[in-house]
Structure formats: C-alpha cells, structure tokens
Amino acid sequence: MKAYEISKFGIDNLTKTEIPEPKAGKGEVLIKIKAVSLNYRDLMVVSGTYNPRMKLPAIPFSDAAGEIVEIGEGVKKWKVGDRVMPIFVQRWYDGRLNDEIRRTALGAGSDWNGVLREYAAFSEESIVRSPEYLSFEAAATLPCAALTAWNALVESGKLRAGETVLTLGSGGVSTFAIRIAKMLGARVIATTGTGEKAERLRLLGADEVINYRENPDWDELVLKLTGKRGVDHVVEVGGAGTLPRSARSVTVGGHIALIGALSGGEGLNPVGVFMKAARLQGIFVGSRRMLEDMNRAFEFHRIQPVIDRVFSFDEAKEALQYLESGKHFGKIVIRVD
Structure with a gap:
C-alpha cells in the first residue's frame, strides 16, 4: 500500500x-x-x-x-x-x-x-x-481541531449562553470554536490579519472582528467592545506572542484555553492572571467520550x-x-x- x-x-x-x-x-x-x-x-x-x-x-x-x-x-x-x-x-x-x-x-x-x-x-x-x-x-x-475547540469551550470552559468568547485567527480550531460558540448561544469576538478573512469570519458567525494588523493593541479594543469587562473565554492558539494580550482581554474569573504555539514572544507575566483570578487551562485535544458527545451535538445542529x-x-x-x-x-x- x-x-x-x-x-x-x-x-x-x-x-x-x-x-x-x-x-x-x-x-x-x-x-x-x-x-x-x-x-x-x-x-x-x-x-x-x-x-x-x-x-x-x-x-x-x-x-x-x-x-x-x-x-x-x-x-x-x-x-x-x-x-x-x-x-x-x-x-x-x-x-x-x-x-x-x-x-x-x-x-x-x-x-x-x-x-x-x-x-x-x-x-x-x-x-x-x-x-x-x-x-x-x-x-x-473532527478528531483533533474540532474536538480541541469543543474541549476548550464545553468540557473545560463550561460555556453558557450569553457569554462572550474571543477567538484568534482563522485556522481549524478557531473556526470550529466560532461554530460551537454560536451553536451554544454565545457572543464571539474574533481576530484576524486581513480584511478578506474578517469578512469570512463574520459570515461564519463572529459578532465582531478585529484586524490585529490595523489594531496591534487589539486587547484594548476587546475591552472596549465588552464595556471594559473583558471576555469570559479565550481560545488561545497563538502562544507566547498573543498570551499577554489574551490575559488582558479576559474578565475577572474568566477562562483561557491554551491550545497552540503559533507565534513567538517573550511570554506572560502571571500577575495579570492571578489578579483576575483567571483560569489558564492547557488543552490536549480530548477523549473518545468527548468526541462522541461532540459528534451527537454536531449531528443535531448539522454543523459543517x-x-x-x-x-x-x-x-x-x-x-x-x-x-x-x-x-x-x-x-x-x-x-x-
């Protein structure tokens, strides 16, 4: 073969x-x-x-x-x-x-x-x-990208309707996270680096999209969009290069699902995390039971x-x-x- x-x-x-x-x-x-x-x-x-x-x-x-x-x-x-x-x-x-x-x-x-x-x-x-x-x-x-997003928001995040989710970029995990968040009745703020991808993220379901090339201090815009409260969940795929801004974007008691390492950087000062009592959770895809649960939800909602x-x-x-x-x-x- x-x-x-x-x-x-x-x-x-x-x-x-x-x-x-x-x-x-x-x-x-x-x-x-x-x-x-x-x-x-x-x-x-x-x-x-x-x-x-x-x-x-x-x-x-x-x-x-x-x-x-x-x-x-x-x-x-x-x-x-x-x-x-x-x-x-x-x-x-x-x-x-x-x-x-x-x-x-x-x-x-x-x-x-x-x-x-x-x-x-x-x-x-x-x-x-x-x-x-x-x-x-x-x-x-489904077995890696979709399940990672599901674990981040549903299993680890315990996402509830009406909460706000921040996604970074437009790769597999982030696009699945948008689908899942909207399926569960959440608000989504997404970031991307091009106008064309921004429009596609809106069509996918993102409520607001931030172009990080036009707005390099995108965490400040996240706070503005949330009335200075911050988001409940961050699907953090960037790693060291984006994690400090993700930590500034999250609300008190919020949740950062740490998934990827797509960008380099100096790392995170932990003070902002513990002062907000935020939870930083590493996500390593998920179990068979999680995948079976996700597949049932996807079948019911016909997620593409x-x-x-x-x-x-x-x-x-x-x-x-x-x-x-x-x-x-x-x-x-x-x-x-």
Whole structure:
C-alpha cells in the first residue's frame, strides 16, 4: 500500500513509499482511509520542532476518516462498511489524562504511526462512528481541531449562553470554536490579519472582528467592545506572542484555553492572571467520550466544518506548504484515493 514516511525532518524529506498492508489483529479493525486532515502539529512533527528526538522512520498525521474493510477476531462493536474515525489519543477513552495515555497520540513517532497512508489497523475501542451527514473529507477534520475547540469551550470552559468568547485567527480550531460558540448561544469576538478573512469570519458567525494588523493593541479594543469587562473565554492558539494580550482581554474569573504555539514572544507575566483570578487551562485535544458527545451535538445542529482546500494524496507536500504559508481559512484536507 502507499504511505508517506519521515526518515529525516523537513517537508522536502517527506517520502511516498510502498509498505505492507496491515491486517486486523485480535480486537482490531482495518480501515481504508479515505481522507486525512492537517493540523499545525503535523507541520511541527514533519519539520522536527515537535520532538527533535522522535523515533524515525514514522508515518505522520493524526486525523482521518474512512471505512472498515476487515474485522479482527473478537470484534463485536463494528462491521465491514462502517464509516469511522480513529481518535487522536488512542488510549484516552474517558476520565483524566495521564502521561501514559498521552503518549498514545497518533502521528508523532513510530510507536503510534499516523494516518497518511491507505490502510491502518486500530483497536475497536480507539475509533468512533463518523457523523452520517458528513463526507469523508469533512469527517476527517473532527478528531483533533474540532474536538480541541469543543474541549476548550464545553468540557473545560463550561460555556453558557450569553457569554462572550474571543477567538484568534482563522485556522481549524478557531473556526470550529466560532461554530460551537454560536451553536451554544454565545457572543464571539474574533481576530484576524486581513480584511478578506474578517469578512469570512463574520459570515461564519463572529459578532465582531478585529484586524490585529490595523489594531496591534487589539486587547484594548476587546475591552472596549465588552464595556471594559473583558471576555469570559479565550481560545488561545497563538502562544507566547498573543498570551499577554489574551490575559488582558479576559474578565475577572474568566477562562483561557491554551491550545497552540503559533507565534513567538517573550511570554506572560502571571500577575495579570492571578489578579483576575483567571483560569489558564492547557488543552490536549480530548477523549473518545468527548468526541462522541461532540459528534451527537454536531449531528443535531448539522454543523459543517470549514474546509479551505482539498489536495490529492500525491500533493501531501504541497498541502503542508500551504499550511505553513498561513493563507488557509479553516481546514486543509488530503483525499486518499
């Protein structure tokens, strides 16, 4: 079967190769992968910044959707033809995350090879059913980006109708956060760097949009828009470069979901956080139970992921380069033909 491997770091070193097709072992199912979606983590993995000591060679990428084509001995929950998605952290079914479980995340080393391949075998406990109304391409965007936004706002944030959410940028997590926040009756303030993306964020549901290039002190504008109160939740994907302004934007007793590290910077003075009694919570995607809960909500509300471009399997390098450019709006997907 066809697969992509990293034998040394760098997008140009991502190599398409032929490897043996796996079989479904005891308690496993074999999935024909139909689509794969990209996350910023995948770019970090391929470039070597995620873990410079990662075991190589390895198959990258964590998010996929496909169809079961073979059932292993003892499997009771699934049948051939079921449309499914592997979960991001393969052994996080429910409850509290620990270090042992965290290490079972897909796509960051040869111990838990990723999904940029035609077939993959998974434990029957480590997959969930894809929402029936979504295409394979759309379903492939859910296990990491959508679930991260869901965890940030619903599980960790306990978001309530009428609260205000601040999102940063227009990548996968941020666009899903807008969808989820509006689904739950929240007000959304979004930031972006271009007028074109600002208009698209408004069409997506953002109530107010701040162009951070025109307003570099965007936290001051957030406070103005909220009557100096601040927002209840920040979906913080920027990291050190944006975290100080996010902390100034949050209200007393508010919640900052710390997700990404897209921008460099000097870091955060913690005084502003504890003086506001704000909660800074790291988000590491989510569990199987969270994904199943989210999928039920998405099915009821018919939530549609925002997909910017779909690349062919042969264009995996180009897809990563497009992600690296930062020009995308929403998700980037690779169709596995």
